[in-house]
Amino acid sequence: MKLTGAQMVCESLRREGVEVMFGLPGGAILPFYQVLPQYPQLRHILVRHEQAAGHAADGYARATGRVGVCVATSGPGATNLVTALATAMMDSVPVVAITGQVPRNLIGRDAFQETDTTGITLPITKHNYLVMETADLPRVMKEAFYVARTGRPGPVLVDIPKDVLTETTEFEYPEEVSLRGHRPVLEGHPQMIKKAARLIAEAKRPVIMAGHGVIISGAWEELRELAEKAQVPVVTTLLGISSFPSSHILSMGMPGMHGMAYATLAIDRADLLIGVGLRFDDRITGRVSAFAPRARVVHIDVDPAEIGKNVKVHVPIVGDVKRVLRVLNRHVEQATHTEWLREVEELRREHPSDTIRETDKLIPQYVIRQLSELTGGKAIVVTGVGQHQMWAAQHFAFKEANTLITSGGLGAMGFETPAAIGAAVGRPDVPVWTISGDGGFQMTMYELATMMENDIPVKVAIINNNFLGMVRQLQDFFYQKSYVATGYTHNPDFVKLAEAYGILGLRVTDKVQVVPAIQRAIEHSGPVVIDFMVEPEENVYPMVPSGESAAEMIEEKLEERVWLR
Amino acid sequence: MAPVADHTITALVEDKPGVLTRIASMFRRRGYNISSLAVGHCEVPSLSRMTFVVRGDDATVEQVTKQLYKLVEVVRVSDISSENLVCRELALVRVKAPAAVRSEIIQIVDIFRANIVDVAPDSLIIEVTGDVDKIDSLCNLLKPFGIKEMMRTGRVAMTRGAAMVEENGHGQAG
Numbered sequence: 001m002k003l004t005g006a007q008m009v010c011e012s013l014r015r016e017g018v019e020v021m022f023g024l025p026g027g028a029i030l031p032f033y034q035v036l037p038q039y040p041q042l043r044h045i046l047v048r049h050e051q052a053a054g055h056a057a058d059g060y061a062r063a064t065g066r067v068g069v070c071v072a073t074s075g076p077g078a079t080n081l082v083t084a085l086a087t088a089m090m091d092s093v094p095v096v097a098i099t100g101q102v103p104r105n106l107i108g109r110d111a112f113q114e115t116d117t118t119g120i121t122l123p124i125t126k127h128n129y130l131v132m133e134t135a136d137l138p139r140v141m142k143e144a145f146y147v148a149r150t151g152r153p154g155p156v157l158v159d160i161p162k163d164v165l166t167e168t169t170e171f172e173y174p175e176e177v178s179l180r181g182h183r184p185v186l187e188g189h190p191q192m193i194k195k196a197a198r199l200i201a202e203a204k205r206p207v208i209m210a211g212h213g214v215i216i217s218g219a220w221e222e223l224r225e226l227a228e229k230a231q232v233p234v235v236t237t238l239l240g241i242s243s244f245p246s247s248h249i250l251s252m253g254m255p256g257m258h259g260m261a262y263a264t265l266a267i268d269r270a271d272l273l274i275g276v277g278l279r280f281d282d283r284i285t286g287r288v289s290a291f292a293p294r295a296r297v298v299h300i301d302v303d304p305a306e307i308g309k310n311v312k313v314h315v316p317i318v319g320d321v322k323r324v325l326r327v328l329n330r331h332v333e334q335a336t337h338t339e340w341l342r343e344v345e346e347l348r349r350e351h352p353s354d355t356i357r358e359t360d361k362l363i364p365q366y367v368i369r370q371l372s373e374l375t376g377g378k379a380i381v382v383t384g385v386g387q388h389q390m391w392a393a394q395h396f397a398f399k400e401a402n403t404l405i406t407s408g409g410l411g412a413m414g415f416e417t418p419a420a421i422g423a424a425v426g427r428p429d430v431p432v433w434t435i436s437g438d439g440g441f442q443m444t445m446y447e448l449a450t451m452m453e454n455d456i457p458v459k460v461a462i463i464n465n466n467f468l469g470m471v472r473q474l475q476d477f478f479y480q481k482s483y484v485a486t487g488y489t490h491n492p493d494f495v496k497l498a499e500a501y502g503i504l505g506l507r508v509t510d511k512v513q514v515v516p517a518i519q520r521a522i523e524h525s526g527p528v529v530i531d532f533m534v535e536p537e538e539n540v541y542p543m544v545p546s547g548e549s550a551a552e553m554i555e556e557k558l559e560e561r562v563w564l565r
Numbered sequence: 566m567a568p569v570a571d572h573t574i575t576a577l578v579e580d581k582p583g584v585l586t587r588i589a590s591m592f593r594r595r596g597y598n599i600s601s602l603a604v605g606h607c608e609v610p611s612l613s614r615m616t617f618v619v620r621g622d623d624a625t626v627e628q629v630t631k632q633l634y635k636l637v638e639v640v641r642v643s644d645i646s647s648e649n650l651v652c653r654e655l656a657l658v659r660v661k662a663p664a665a666v667r668s669e670i671i672q673i674v675d676i677f678r679a680n681i682v683d684v685a686p687d688s689l690i691i692e693v694t695g696d697v698d699k700i701d702s703l704c705n706l707l708k709p710f711g712i713k714e715m716m717r718t719g720r721v722a723m724t725r726g727a728a729m730v731e732e733n734g735h736g737q738a739g
Contacts, residue, residue, distance in 0.1 A: 118583070119586075122586065122587060122590050123591075126637070127637040130583075179637060181579060181637050181638050181639050181640045182637045303635070304631050304634070305628065305631035308628070309628060
């Protein structure tokens with residue numbers, strides 16, 4: 001079958017099972033767009049900025065477990081993808097980015113809208129390609145999808161010169177991928193798994209730490225089985241939240257910089273730490289030399305380079321989390337750990353960081369609690385980055401697997417709105433909420449147009465404190481409240497802004513308005529923006545200052561807290 | 566602190582444009598130092614073999630090999646430092662050689678089993694092959710005569726005996 005390069009790309013997308021992509025056209029990628037009508041099964045969602053296309057593909061991929069696809073033109077189109085690709089890289093999200101490039105004879109001549117896209121994206125993609133021969137396109141497309149989704153997932157970029165898109169040649173899609181340098185190990189080493197089971201049997205104070213890998217490999221059931229069989233409390237990293245039901249008796253929430261104090265302290269006391277699908281990021285460990293000082297460490301991850309990178313590991317297990325846990329669960333003995341669980345429960349009572357302050361003021365934590373309550377903890381929540389993200393991680397009770405989508409590694413503000421669009425397109429059966437700050441929301445709020453245009457009913461909750469709140473908090477704690485460049489004194493009227501896009505906008509200024517506003521948003525069939533005008537100087541507690549240990553943790557005064565669990 | 570030492574790492578990589586950039590970029594962004602690097606064709610037409618010398622403690626060098634292996638175009642990686650190795654470097658040295666000292670220089674070259682590959686009225690180019698120590702010693706001896714220009718290749722290394730770093734064989738699994 002003879003096809004143009006552009007048709008080959010579409011044909012490849014179709015064969016990879018792609019149903020939707022997010023993009024924005026331009027000159028160099030235009031031949032691709034012009035053949036799209038020939039492929040009605042490929043839905044294209046036009047965004048307002050390429051960064052949003054990238055984040056939407058990311059949100060789609062995280063929500064569905066499939067590869068997300070974004071499209072941009074050469075030059076500025078490609079450079080606008082950078083933040084989104086870096087986000088997907090840090091959080092191991094399978095994304096394929098297709099970019100147009102100037103025609104081959106102009107490459108290297110500083111042509112109009114030329115940029116070295118593969119050069120720029122080299123350190124922020126799992127792999128990338130510049131396709132210089134049209135005949136290579138089918139193989140490259142096949143490889144791109146394969147590399148993106150296998151092993152530790154990540155973004156792959158395919159840069160295609162305009163004249164490659166227009167050239168016609170024979171199309172034959174390869175059945176298989178042959179990549180000598182990419183053969184992920186999926187089965188854990190049997191001896192290591194047995195050793196891990198032995199350590200679990202010997203442990204008096206074991207803790208499981210579950211990360212994004214549990215969600216990526218779909219090991220929700222297997223993790224639960226392990227925890228229940230050996231009666232081991234489970235803490236989750238930020239991206240591991242919703243890998244384990246938060247209502248479970250063994251669930252301890254998130255430890256680390258803004259984690260639950262009792263979870264951080266449990267790790268401090270643990271004699272065995274079982275890391276499952278994570279990378280021991282610095283927000284979790286704090287000062288590495290003081291992290292889990294009494295614990296032996298079992299580390300399960302599909303990426304061998306993560307094992308031993310940050311934390312010294314006693315039992316390394318390279319493999320797919322689901323497969324490893326299945327085998328491990330067969331070897332693990334039933335246990336009770338009654339004493340340890342009682343100790344952990346005591347820690348929870350002494351350090352109740354999952355409670356909020358009783359007050360008539362409109363505090364952000366209360367808003368999150370009510371969102372959790374009224375959605376039944378079953379919505380997909382997509383957050384931005386900052387205080388509201390931490391409050392969502394602390395106070396939203398995630399009940400279903402894979403329902404928190406957040407930019408963890410890169411911490412990219414503005415991720416939430418476009419990523420929520422992607423999530424809602426991928427999971428139209430589940431309500432999708434964003435939890436935003438007023439700062440991050442303004443970074444990508446133009447995507448309200450995309451929501452409206454494509455009938456994507458995302459509910460937007462802006463936790464509006466007229467500050468870049470997390471940075472303000474750092475200034476509060478460490479810079480004598482010198483609020484340099486963190487106050488937003490002239491935010492737009494977000495209700496009017498929503499209305500300008502034809503979206504229902506609601507404002508909440510008082511605690512009593514919270515529940516009715518959320519209910520109204522749930523009942524409304526289209527997108528909604530709620531502007532929650534919260535207390536401006538609320539801080540996130542607890543806090544382990546950057547590079548410090550559990551001993552240096554700052555907690556909110558206990559007497560100010562009440563039980564709301 | 567774990568002891569810091571030079572490690573010899575060999576890698577089989579796809580012979581494709583940009584491979585060296587990917588590898589160099591990874592070393593740069595993760596803060597590893599390459600003391601020496603040699604690349605060239607190998608016995609498989611579509612692959613190249615690289616030899617790196619990386620200075621670091623065992624944990625750092627283990628990370629280097631794992632990060633190298635993560636690159637899609639890197640097929641095989643091996644830290645062969647602890648094995649019995651044949652290591653070679655080649656150097657070209659242009660040394661001042663007026664008639665008065667020329668025979669003295671030629672004697673030194675003979676002792677080192679090096680070669681004179683170019684003769685000019687007042688200088689010679691000496692080619693020497695060997696391990697790092699040998700080349701260092703020769704250079705030290707030539708220094709008093711005046712080294713005008715010197716160029717050294719990176720180290721290339723191979724394990725002695727039957728062990729090989731092959732596409733599917735010996736090396737870092739993962």
